[in-house]
Amino acid sequence: MGAHLVIERPGLFSTLQDAGRFGYQRFGISASGAMDPFALALANALVGNPRGMAAVELTMLGLSATVEGGPLRLALAGADMALTIDGRPAEGWRAYALQPGARIEIGPARAGMRAYLAIAGGFAVPPTLGSLSTHSRSGIGGLEGRALRAGDRLALNGAPAGPLLALPPSHRPAARGPFRVLLGPQDDHFTPEGVATFLSSDYRVSDKADRMGAQLDGPQIAHRDGFNIVSDGIVNGAIQVPGHGRPVVLLADRQTTGGYPKIATVIGPDLWRLGQARPGDVLRLSAVTAEEAEAASRAHEAELAALIAAMVEEAGPAGLSSERLLSHNLVGGVCSALDTDHA
Template identity: 45%
Template sequence: MNVIQIKNPGPMMTIQDLGRSGMLHAGVSRSGPMDAPSFRLANALVGNPQESAAIEFAMLGGSFAASAPVRVAVTGGAVEVKIDNVPVAPWESHWLMPGAILSIGVVKGAVWGYLAISGGLEVPVTLGSRSTHIRTGLGGLEGRCLQKDDIIEIGEAFSSPLMVQSQPRIFNGDVIRIVPGPQADYFDDANWQIFLGQSYRVSAKRDRMAQALEGPQLSAAGGHDIVSDGTVFGSIQVPGSGLPLVLMAERQTTGGYPKIATIATVDLPKFAQTPTGAPVRFVSISPQEAEDLLIAERQASKASLASLSKKPDPA
């Protein structure tokens, strides 16, 4: 049995795949990666199917050892990666040999990083997914964040050369596109002018469930309590504090605060990767524009995965 050992875990380090669908009625949100394109790319670089389970971490990667030769790739942001203290590049795959230590440093210019290992991580499938859902203790490794000395079985890998992504993803700009939410009419023109006309900052109060924003307060007509209704990844709630709260991959499935808007799916990875303290500005687009943008992004992502190139043989 081939395994990967967590020598030192980074913050909020969990096992994720592409997520758990069809369980909203049971109060279980999809979970899955906060930045799905970076997750898919990490798997592609090591020759895994896109849905293979990999490791997600926040801000700092930690260190790892493998019991057998495996290909590894780290994506998500500009991050220092070393194998036995020798620097290697992120956004491409490398061999990790038994006895060697893979070290992943601080994520720069982003928040969430991904470590894919050839063969994927063979934790049990729970409700159709290997994704960790911390809130309910489901999936992953015992439904929790990874800890020091955890050992995870690795699946059988497909034969594949070492690969490189020639143009790593860069999250530039502060504009986040939104569509009006189900309670958009709870907010009058003056509040919409504030919401769209002024900047917010991403608060340090953030995790896989939600990201709080700091900035101008909003006021909902009739108050900030509603009959609970469904939420989605990217719902922007406005609680009694008046400060927007963006629901993320591991959100609750219903909420009792009015939702002024929803972040366009195409911009969810960019928003999730916005560093703490960085500004964001919201721009309203139509649902049709949001759909068109998502289709174009998925086509570009597919082309990017198809354009991965084989690394040259070492001299």
Template identity: 55%
Template sequence: MSGAHLLVLACGAATGLQDGGRSGYQRQGLSGSGAMDRLALAAANALVGNPPETVAVELALAGARLRAVGGVVRLALAGAPFALSLDGEAVGDHRSFCLREGATLALAPPRRGVFAYLAVAGGIPVPERLGSRALHLRAGLGGVDGRLLRAGDRLPVGAPAGAGADRTIDPLPLDSEAPVRVVPGPQADHFPDAAVAAFLSATYAVSNRADRMGYQLDGPAVAHGERGFNIVSDATVAGSIQVPGSGLPIVLMADRQTTGGYPKIATVISADLRRVAQRRPGEPLRFEAVSVERAVALAREAAAVRAALPVRLRAVISREERLMAANLAGNAVDALAP
């Protein structure tokens, strides 16, 4: 661990630490938590040379200000396009950069999307809890003392910044208009065929009742079948779409409860969970049914994309370097020539 740390000067109410999440505890009633957009987490970590699921600062809609104390800190932001500035000078997202000692990084709220991840070279070595540093707020577990970040927090830095070249990567697509692909069930038979068809053809909107536990949707109510809206509680996964008595679907997310007593009309495929997570309240959301086989293939494709992130990195080229590399004399003419 280096002697440097990040001092939190200000941050939004939903700012916390997240990694790839914890597994193996659902039978004890603890869901995995972890980053809401794991591709963005992996991209930010790749930019600073970390393993893909290393803990990072998760920002949601609101900005933040942080200062480097005790040394230089190498950082990178990926996900929703927050506007970044170092001591008032703009710097792009989806690239790495160094925050020198005493300098302040300001992040303004994003123009699109919800979640972004600020990765730190060497990680943020807060204590692990049950094999993860991910904050599970409802359980009071992980993160900094089991809570969200607040002004005055000091985040340790796992390694010095080093003198390596800064890297960049193409911004990640937010897929804000693409349909969210789902596998029907596991309780699709609790709904009339016409209700399932209506669900798949409807356009919903993310409501204001959306957080890391679940996204409740506004739109056409889904009609239940003769067995009603109660079932014997059974397991849920990230992406389970419950339909309570109101008929308004709820997409369960990273901090969901581990069991539930409402029938689940469909399940968002793992590859598309980030499409849901990055939808803002009021933004439209449509569903498209796919087979289990197709969902597995898409999961493998998504895993391959994450694994390939390090090879997609490019060196950051400064404006001066671009000018030096340009063939400025290529079109020059001899003023004395006839």
């Protein structure tokens, strides 16, 4: 029997998600995929997986699980969730080697919304249309098209032993600044005052938020001449404004077409921040040009490569590598004593 991860407490809404299911929107099938693809890529890199391999996406609450049948390597990245292994505190943004019988416990998010539990070699789950991503509304992908339940046994592909990597705290991603958007494709369906309101106001993530989209609460945006259009395609980050005048950001599990005008689209490099936005968080939006969006995308890819290059190997059961030791002032007290004696 190969290694399995046996779910004891599944959390609020834990699903298998990878980079997404592409090429099927013309058939009405959502792309799905990780809400925070940046954290997914980094979690996978920590255990030596390709960046888009499926991981368990945890939403607000963590989970508890036990390892069966064989050893594994795992890492947790994304939202700040407390992690313990066999009752001992552990860290996110770091890989661990676990033996059969080991138990992991992941607590609720202290900051952020979603974390990703990646396992070296990935999950031995049959893909649906080329992807393991779960789309629960249509019941496809993942584990029977649904969120994880207590008692689920996730079969693992297994992977050869590899280094236990860690991303130093100074390199961990932090959200900052306004969300950058490209205006359009239907910004001409709004009055100039409506567009100005959209770009100058603070909007708060409402409790009407899930993997499909998030309604933002704030000043109403004025339409120019009605709020219906001929339905057209929807991309990740598209911002519709229905008749009530409040923007709705469409996300990973979005519908494939929509009939409300789209005032703007959040650019790709900022989508991961939407995946970490919690109800009550305040967002500010800033328009950029297509050229600026392309430059931001290149910079984002370079940042991901730099973060992966910055990962260091953690040696020993306590993770006391030379890099980790050198990151602490281990001789400060000795130096102070020497200085005092010399004086």
